[in-house]
Amino acid sequence: xxxxxxxxxxxxxxxxxxxxxxxxxxxxxxxxxxxxxxxxxxxxxxxxxxxxxxxxxxxxxxxxxxxxxxxxxxxxxxxxxxxxxxxxxxxxxxxxxxxxxxxxxxxxxxxxxxxxxxxxxxxxxxxxxxxxxxxxxxxxxxxxxxxxxxxxxxxxxxxxxxxxxxxx
Numbered sequence: 629x630x631x632x633x634x635x636x637x638x639x640x641x642x643x644x645x646x647x648x649x650x651x652x653x654x655x656x657x658x659x660x661x662x663x664x665x666x667x668x669x670x671x672x673x674x675x676x677x678x679x680x681x682x683x684x685x686x687x688x689x690x691x692x693x694x695x696x697x698x699x700x701x702x703x704x705x706x707x708x709x710x711x712x713x714x715x716x717x718x719x720x721x722x723x724x725x726x727x728x729x730x731x732x733x734x735x736x737x738x739x740x741x742x743x744x745x746x747x748x749x750x751x752x753x754x755x756x757x758x759x760x761x762x763x764x765x766x767x768x769x770x771x772x773x774x775x776x777x778x779x780x781x782x783x784x785x786x787x788x789x790x791x792x793x794x795x796x
Contacts, residue, residue: 643739645759647732647766648715651703654732656759656766661717665731668712676786678779682708684790685725687716691791693783694725695774701754719771721780735761742768 645656671683671694682694694714698705708727715726741760756770775783 643737644734645737645768647735648728649730649732650697650728654764654766656768657717659734661771663716663718663723666714666716668708668710668714671708674786674790676782676789678782680779681783692723692725694727697726717771719774
């Protein structure tokens with residue numbers, strides 16, 4: 629567990645989180661991991677990509693994978709709506725696009741108000757912890773666990789094949 633302790637220690641260094649809604653629930657990411665939020669756009673399918681990857685979009689000349697958080701979190705799925713937003717976040721390996729319902733905003737978060745998720749409930753490994761905010765609890769998503777190693781390799785391979793197909 630030393631790595632988990634270290635991860636929570638790193639999380640406690642963040643004082644601001646971006647709170648967003650997905651399927652009526654509230655989640656957050658450390659502000660430092662969020663690049664920007666854009667309006668939902670058409671997603672181009674990516675053959676061979678992991679099931680949690682909806683496809684690709686072009687954001688300012690960069691082709692980025694779009695991740696289906698509803699599928700990742702085991703929530704009810706639905707088609708992307710015009711009112712949805714795309715949150716562009718930086719993982720350790722690459723920028724990704726997360727489909728969210730809406731952004732609530734940036735919230736100051738007292739580091740002492742972040743509780744590690746493991747002791748609360750087993751199976752919350754996708755989350756770094758739970759932030760206790762003035763208006764309720766928010767699960768803080770752990771971007772390092774967004775994709776498994778196998779999913780990351782499959783995504784990289786699918787993106788390589790797509791790029792090769794466009795360069796021929």
